[in-house]
Amino acid sequence: MTTAQVRKLKNGIALTVCTIAAFLGLFWLIFILWDVLVHGIGGLHLSLFMNDPAPPGIEGGGLRNAFVGHLIITFFATLIGVPIGILGGTFLAEYARGRKIARVISVLSDIMVSVPSIVIGTFIYAVIVKPVGHFSGWAGAVALAIIMIPVVLRTTEDMLSLVPWTLREAAFALGAPYYKVIIHVVYRAAAAGILTGILLSIARVVGETAPLLFTSFNNSFFSANMNEPVSSLTVTIFQYAMGPYSNWHSQAWAASLMITLFILVLAVLGRLLLAWRYGKRPTI
Amino acid sequence: MTIRLKKNPVDIIFSSITAIASVSVLLLILGILYVLILESYPSIEKFGFLRFITSTDWNPVKGSFGAATNLFGTAITTVLSILIAVPVAIGIAIFVTEIAPNFLKGPIGAAIELLAAIPSIIYGMWGLFTLAPIMANYIEPALQKSIGSLPLVGVLFEGTPMGIDLLTASVILSIMIIPFTASISRDAFNLTPAVIKESAYALGATKREVVKDIVIPYSKVGVFGGVVLSLGRALGETMAVAFVLGNNHQITKSLFDAAATITVTLANEFTEADTDIYLSSLFYLALLLFVMSFIILALAKFFILKTEKGIKQ
Numbered sequence: 001m002t003t004a005q006v007r008k009l010k011n012g013i014a015l016t017v018c019t020i021a022a023f024l025g026l027f028w029l030i031f032i033l034w035d036v037l038v039h040g041i042g043g044l045h046l047s048l049f050m051n052d053p054a055p056p057g058i059e060g061g062g063l064r065n066a067f068v069g070h071l072i073i074t075f076f077a078t079l080i081g082v083p084i085g086i087l088g089g090t091f092l093a094e095y096a097r098g099r100k101i102a103r104v105i106s107v108l109s110d111i112m113v114s115v116p117s118i119v120i121g122t123f124i125y126a127v128i129v130k131p132v133g134h135f136s137g138w139a140g141a142v143a144l145a146i147i148m149i150p151v152v153l154r155t156t157e158d159m160l161s162l163v164p165w166t167l168r169e170a171a172f173a174l175g176a177p178y179y180k181v182i183i184h185v186v187y188r189a190a191a192a193g194i195l196t197g198i199l200l201s202i203a204r205v206v207g208e209t210a211p212l213l214f215t216s217f218n219n220s221f222f223s224a225n226m227n228e229p230v231s232s233l234t235v236t237i238f239q240y241a242m243g244p245y246s247n248w249h250s251q252a253w254a255a256s257l258m259i260t261l262f263i264l265v266l267a268v269l270g271r272l273l274l275a276w277r278y279g280k281r282p283t284i
Numbered sequence: 285m286t287i288r289l290k291k292n293p294v295d296i297i298f299s300s301i302t303a304i305a306s307v308s309v310l311l312l313i314l315g316i317l318y319v320l321i322l323e324s325y326p327s328i329e330k331f332g333f334l335r336f337i338t339s340t341d342w343n344p345v346k347g348s349f350g351a352a353t354n355l356f357g358t359a360i361t362t363v364l365s366i367l368i369a370v371p372v373a374i375g376i377a378i379f380v381t382e383i384a385p386n387f388l389k390g391p392i393g394a395a396i397e398l399l400a401a402i403p404s405i406i407y408g409m410w411g412l413f414t415l416a417p418i419m420a421n422y423i424e425p426a427l428q429k430s431i432g433s434l435p436l437v438g439v440l441f442e443g444t445p446m447g448i449d450l451l452t453a454s455v456i457l458s459i460m461i462i463p464f465t466a467s468i469s470r471d472a473f474n475l476t477p478a479v480i481k482e483s484a485y486a487l488g489a490t491k492r493e494v495v496k497d498i499v500i501p502y503s504k505v506g507v508f509g510g511v512v513l514s515l516g517r518a519l520g521e522t523m524a525v526a527f528v529l530g531n532n533h534q535i536t537k538s539l540f541d542a543a544a545t546i547t548v549t550l551a552n553e554f555t556e557a558d559t560d561i562y563l564s565s566l567f568y569l570a571l572l573l574f575v576m577s578f579i580i581l582a583l584a585k586f587f588i589l590k591t592e593k594g595i596k597q
Binding site: 007008010011014015017018019020021022024025026028029032033035036039083084085086087088089090091092094095096102104105107108109110111112114115116117118119120121122123125126127146149150153177178179182203206207208209210213214217234237238241242249252253256259260263264267268271281 | 292294295298299301302303305306307308309310312313315316319320322323371372373374375376378379380382383384392393394395396397398399401402403404405406407408409410412413414459462463466490491492493495496513516517519520521522523526527547550551554555566567570573574577578581582585589
């Protein structure tokens with residue numbers, strides 16, 4: 001073989017290997033999603049959403065408590081985490097723009113995004129659960145909020161930085177104080193981006209299990225009282241999947257399907273929003 | 285662009301509120317560190333640092349604890365998952381940046397990033413009910429028959445393949461971290477100046493040569509940052525491994541044995557800790573995990589920023 005042929009051959013092999021790698025990635029995605037769909041769809045009955053759990057081993061029963069509990073915990077986590085994240089991001093992109101403190105907090109938030117979530121669970125156990133003396137929905141919501149804050153903060157910072165500076169100058173020239181400029185001009189211009197950040201942060205925490213294990217714990221009964229242990233879908237999935245009963249397994253699969261669908265819809269929506277408004281993609 | 289405006293009183297209040305909100309991130313990090321040290325203090329006092337991380341004793345009944353088995357499990361699963369994931373992830377990044385036709389670049393990249401959106405508990409479920417049986421029935425016996433009979437490495441593949449073991453956990457972890465490595469590698473590859481690539485093509489270089497001699501040398505620090513970030517992620521992953529690792533506090537020789545990582549131990553034992561020293565030792569584990577992952581993630585961030593800066597100059 002001539003050198004040119006050898007080079008061509010090597011090129012062909014390398015490109016094929018890379019293409020196989022890409023399809024391997026896609027293969028896992030499709031394999032997992034398909035598996036969750038096939039297993040989950042069998043457990044989807046109306047009773048899953050309408051009934052509370054039956055005693056172990058008895059057929060019937062559902063996960064109404066877990067669905068409602070999960071919704072409440074996520075709702076309060078969003079209520080705590082999103083405002084702090086947006087305000088924090090505002091400081092970095094506006095008042096502290098270009099200053100060292102903004103760089104430092106920005107980098108620290110990026111690190112916080114990837115800190116193991118189970119560590120946050122142990123932290124909340126020490127500062128909320130132990131002093132109060134029992135597990136509670138509030139503890140779970142705060143743990144999830146802590147995970148949300150850096151995600152929302154970083155996207156808000158990025159999105160506000162994309163708003164052209166001249167827009168602010170135009171508002172300053174009309175005599176508006178900075179807070180009015182931020183609220184009426186900058187937030188409006190960046191609304192789609194901030195919304196994306198919120199969507200992605202919800203997608204991030206809705207599937208979290210580890211931080212809920214020792215904060216909101218679990219509850220086999222229906223409870224919407226945030227001062228008591230509140231059942232969540234993810235902790236229930238963990239408990240049911242590790243349990244010995246086959247109807248537990250099928251309910252765990254159905255719950256997994258619902259969570260996966262919810263998260264994928266949010267993630268895809270967030271991505272489309274970003275692509276449509278800014279022509280970019282989120283950093284994971 | 286410093287802003288010097290006549291301060292309006294509302295503005296001062298609003299800016300202070302935003303400042304407090306952003307400093308909360310810093311306070312949280314310091315708070316987590318402080319609380320974890322405080323809570324693990326009894327255990328730190330009793331077992332010290334070196335003794336704790338080298339002792340394989342994990343005995344709640346006798347109240348004697350050491351982190352070596354957990355550190356061992358964490359290290360093996362993390363390193364193994366990186367070894368499996370990185371080549372695939374770099375292949376994906378090369379495919380998405382250099383090989384795929386333009387209309388496929390976006391969709392394939394996005395689809396692989398969706399892997400990162402799937403929550404870890406789903407990976408755990410899938411691992412326990414689907415992957416573990418496949419590993420136990422097909423892949424592990426095949427590995428045993430082929431590589432298992434070789435000297436030296438054979439010992440890694442001894443024992444009855446059950447599917448609930450280090451290897452399965454590492455495979456699941458590797459699937460989870462592929463999107464992180466791939467996404468950051470892709471960003472790093474994309475930073476390579478097009479002019480230099482085009483010059484190489486003009487000299488008659490093949491795609492493989494352009495990637496090997498131009499794109500990768502240009503972006504290697506960034507790719508390395510992506511690998512380190514994935515390492516940090518794999519280190520702290522809990523639910524995906526909790527299902528398939530079995531929480532076995534032993535240092536094992538074979539990859540077909542159950543083990544325990546720091547995260548799995550925390551997830552399984554935290555609510556069951558009945559003595560103060562037990563709970564304190566678990567907090568000690570959490571502290572070790574927090575410090576390790578924080579350092580690794582900070583390093584990753586450093587490398588990623590370095591590439592971005594280097595290219596911009």
